[in-house]
Amino acid sequence: MTVIATTQPRAALTEEARAELSALLGDRFTTSLPVREHHGKDESYHTPFPPDGVAFANSTEEVSAIVRICAKHKLPIIPFGTGTSLEGGIAALAGGITIDLSGMQQILRVSPEDLDVTVQAGVTRKQLNEHLRDTGLFFPIDPGANASLGGMSATRASGTNAVRYGTMRENVLGLTVVLADGRVIKTGGRARKSAAGYDLTRLFVGSEGTLGIITEVTLKLYGIPEAISSAVCAFSTIKGAVDTVIQTIQVGVPVARIELLDEVQIDAVNKYSKLDYAVAPTLFFEFHGTEAGVKEQAEMVAAIAAEHGGMEFAWATRPEDRSKLWQARHDAYYAALALRPGSKGWPTDVCVPISRLADCILETKQDLAESNMLAPMVGHVGDGNFHLVYVLDPEKPAELAEAQRLADKMVTRALEMGGTCTGEHGIGYGKMAFLEQETGEAFNVMGDLKRAFDPDNLLNPGKVVRV
Amino acid sequence: MTVIATTQPRAALTEEARAELSALLGDRFTTSLPVREHHGKDESYHTPFPPDGVAFANSTEEVSAIVRICAKHKLPIIPFGTGTSLEGGIAALAGGITIDLSGMQQILRVSPEDLDVTVQAGVTRKQLNEHLRDTGLFFPIDPGANASLGGMSATRASGTNAVRYGTMRENVLGLTVVLADGRVIKTGGRARKSAAGYDLTRLFVGSEGTLGIITEVTLKLYGIPEAISSAVCAFSTIKGAVDTVIQTIQVGVPVARIELLDEVQIDAVNKYSKLDYAVAPTLFFEFHGTEAGVKEQAEMVAAIAAEHGGMEFAWATRPEDRSKLWQARHDAYYAALALRPGSKGWPTDVCVPISRLADCILETKQDLAESNMLAPMVGHVGDGNFHLVYVLDPEKPAELAEAQRLADKMVTRALEMGGTCTGEHGIGYGKMAFLEQETGEAFNVMGDLKRAFDPDNLLNPGKVVRV
Incomplete structure (x- = not known):
């Protein structure tokens, strides 16, 4: 970690810059140490790097004004939503100013007739769905954490529903973005x-704050299905569970969710969420559709599971039972960490073509x-996406080294x-070497893009690309 | 048109460059006038601009070598698939070399178990589906023309199935791209x-050859549905037809196709394809799913249509009847032009949020x-996407002026x-002013991107962005 830190030259927060930010924001600009420390660390094992100051913005115009001040003083700028990222994306590697967007909480427009919505970047996914409750609509993308929609856009987040509804890549229709020089652009639209x-929209989605700061997001919405049914199914082997998934996808059953938890994770979930699932490799399913459609999907999948050593499906159809089931799934990361008090998580995140999933999982196990x-x-x-969470003590170099070896x-x-x-x-500062390994010459093109958008390397420097 | 032509400085094809291209390609490099003229015109009213030479490439390596020669001699480079674009995208506004990719016809890999395929850029959509015929899979994106998959990627094409399966934006998993300096990169992947x-993949999708030349495409495939059913329904008013569409989308029926033809277009289709549809605003539908699912969808839509003045559904379930129906729909552009022999088409292409579709169509009518x-x-x-095709004589300035007034x-x-x-x-050279009107400051950012990827403005110059 130290290596990364020292390669980032540290810009000084001068009295002049401090005065300008205070004049703009009053007490919404702070250099208080606890606030800075809070903003420098995410939910992973990565070494925290506090910024030199934190600016709480309430509007696109304020973000633009903050960026203009930072640009003038050559101060790094790190956007911050809820701090739930996992690859050090919000670490202030070179100091500078964190712009906290969590105060940008307005839902600017809901158009039920067009199944779309525009929100400020600080609105969280749960807040949006709470707001939509009486419209019959919902927004499906659900990373484990209750992340902000700006942050989810910036990291191209997904979650359990992506197999049916896509990721942020497919669900962001347009953005408002503040560029490195403070200019404000709108990308995409409502068509x-x-x-x-x-496609500037998709260029900013997943750019992790390194090309611009997302301040508003227009998203697709979906009608809440007429019928929703969830089920849990334990398997005698992990291969049986994975083969069930592969066949379900290959025959084209439009499952809304199909999630694997291995026996170690099930044990953790049982303990953390006070549940009593059989300690075995387990699939969590959800089916969305008409009453007849859901029944048909469930029958097809149950037949596939039975062929691969699946036990009886345990059904959850009442909303409160489904919520409990999926809350337990969403808490899996916290459940993993709770297995070892004081630990931190190093989550891996590979995704492979579905035909290779069984091999990939079995060799990894x-x-x-x-x-x-x-x-x-x-x-x-x-x-085809799965995570191991290495539950470790980041103070112990041997554990970090072993995690690195396994992750590599x-x-x-x-x-x-x-x-x-x-x-x-995403990449953050944790996976830049992997990104280069994966993309080859295209990694250099990403660096060219970064330089074109941010010639002074002020936007979340040290993340995603090398400049 | 003349204005556009003269703003593009014309680069000379020197003897030296000509010799290098001939040495590389033999008789696959030509300066023959008929071949050049063929490569300078698309299927629209836009003034043709022949290139100075045409290079027929058979591989990514050859494209890269051609680009290196052009870069050395500062010659514009225009990629060409099938020449079926509609906004002048293949016009050689500043001369230079057209790279014809239609010889790149290899289907490099089909993975039925992963529902994906990698093809060379010159493979057409019909060729791909022909190749897939025995696999139970298909590729859904279908612009009217039998375009190349490289060209479809470059223009972010869609067609009748996009309402269910998305556009090229959603269906391209990865690309091989030759950059302006001849470097070859791979973007995206099979995950x-x-x-x-x-997201470099989506940056090149829709960039119309101005940022790089797409030479290979990895695409999603889909299982051919268990049941497919098509239907035609005439309406007493166009409002009734459009309101049927709006309600169908709003309630979330997963229609595979839902296409409107107004009474003028139906008349043209009847004449061109020797059919006898009632001359009235008409919807063409297709439903994909299980037997039960298709029946359920069709019943829901038929009920909605009946509420809005729809007549009886005329069903086509046999593959040959469905093919005939959709071939007639795909030939709509040619049918429109056939109404007036010797005419050219000026197709408009707006797309609006679904709630505004009826207003937009009625005001336009x-x-x-x-x-x-x-x-x-x-x-x-x-x-929410519809086209008027102005059927006109491009030699008559008054007709062009009236089309421009209506299109504006x-x-x-x-x-x-x-x-x-x-x-x-897409934008080509026909819609740059509209793009600027639509995107505002973001239009300038697109220009910055272009300069970063192509500092000498050699890749399809004069298209999409202003540099």
Whole structure:
């Protein structure tokens, strides 16, 4: 970690810059140490790097004004939503100013008749769905954390529903973005499709604050299905569970969710969420559709599961039972960490073509069996995406080294199988070497892009690309 | 048109460059006038601009070598697939070399178990589906023309199935691209989702050859549905037809196709394809799913249509009947032109949020009623996208001026309704002013991007962006 820190030259927060930010924001600009420390650390094992100051913005115009001040003084700028990222994306590696967007909480427009919405970047996914409750609509993308929609856009987040509804890539229709020089642009729009020039929307989605700061997001919404049904199914082997997933995807059953938890993760979930699932590799399913459609999907999948050593489906159809089931799934990361008090998580995040998923998971489990690392597995397996969370003490170099060794092996395997080093967590400063390994010459093109958008390297420097 | 031509400085094809290209390609490099003329014109009214030479490439390596020669001699480079674009995208405004990719016909890999395929850029959509015939899979994106998959990627094409399956934006998993200096990069990959750095794939999709030359494409495939059913339904009013579409989308029926043809277009289709549809505003539907699912969808839509003045559904379930129906729909553009022998088409392409579709179409029809322009209407209305084709004589300035007046009004209306100037045809050199009107400051950012990727402005110069 130290290596990364020292390669980033540290810009000084001068009295003049401080005065300008205070004049703009009053007490919404602070250099208080606890606030700075809070903004420098995410939910992972990565070493925290506090910024030199934190600016709380309430509008696009304020973000633009803050950026203009930072640009003038050559201060790094780090956008911050809820701090739930996992690859050090919000670490202030070179100091500078964190812009906290969590005060940008307005839902600017809901258009039920067009199934879309525009929100400020600080609105969280749960807040949006709470707001939509009486409209019959919902927004499906659900990373484990209650992240902000700006942050989810910036990291190209996904979650359990992506197998049916896509990721942020497919669900962001347009953005308002503040550029490195303070200019404000709007990308995309409300049309469902467009061939109007370069796809700037998708360039900013997943750019992790390194090309611009997302301040408003227009999103697709979906009608809450007429029927929703969830089920849990334990398997005698992890191969049986994964083969069930593969066949379900290959025959085209439009499952809304199909999630794998291995026996270690199920044990953690049982303890953390006070549940009593059989401690075995387990799939969590959800089916969306008409009453008849859901019944048909469930029958098809149950038949596939039975062929692969699946037990009886345990059904949850009442909303409160479904919520409990999925809350337990969403808490899997916290459940993993709770297995070892005081630990931090190093989550891996490979994603492979579905035909290679069983091989990838089984070989990864074999590596783990030969290690002493505690690492529950959980996966959005319908997408070919799964996570091991290495539960470790980041103060112990031997544990970090072992996690690095296992993670390197896992990513290399996934890349050899035609996969990616990150399905949904992003690059941050934790995965730049993997990104280069994965993309080759295209990694240099990403650097060129960064230089074109941000010639002074002020926007979240040290993340995603090398400049 | 002349204005555009003269703003592009013309680079000379020197003897030296000509010799290098001939040495590389033998008789696959030509300066023959008929070949050059063929490569300078697309299927629209736009003034043709022949290149100075045409290079027929068979591989990524050859494209790279051609680009290196052109870069050395500062010659413009225009990629060419099948020449079926509609906004002058393949016009050699500043001369230079057209690279014809139609010889790149290899289907490099089909992975039925992962529902994906990698093809060379010259493979056409029909060729791909022919190749897939025995696999139970298909590729759904279908612009009217039998375009190349490289060209479809470059223009972010869509077509009738986009309402269910998305556009090229959603269906391209990865690309091989030759950059302006001849470097070759691979973008994206075979994982169904990825958060690995900037989304270069979607940056090249829709960039119309101005940022790089797409030579290979990895695409999603889909299982041919268990049941497919098509239907045609005539309406007493166009409002009734459009309101049927709006309600169908709003209640979330997963229609595979929902297409509007107005009475003028139906008349043209009847004449061109020797059919006898009632001359009235008409919807063409297709439903994909299980037997039960298709029946359920069809019943829901039939009930909605009946409420809005729809007649009986005329069903086509046999594959040959469905093919005939959709071939007639795909030939709509040619049918429109056949109404007036010797004419050319000026197709408009707005796309608006679905709630505004009825207003947009009715106001547009009203403008047309007050003009003497012949202009059939056809639309991928489930996406909010529709086309008027102004059928005109491009030698008559008064007709061009009237088409321009109507098109300006139509685009301005669509933008005021939150829509886009092009749902699927792209910008080319025909719509740059509209793109600027639509995107504002973001238009300048697109220019910055272009300069970063192509500092000498050699890649399809004069298209999409202003540099």
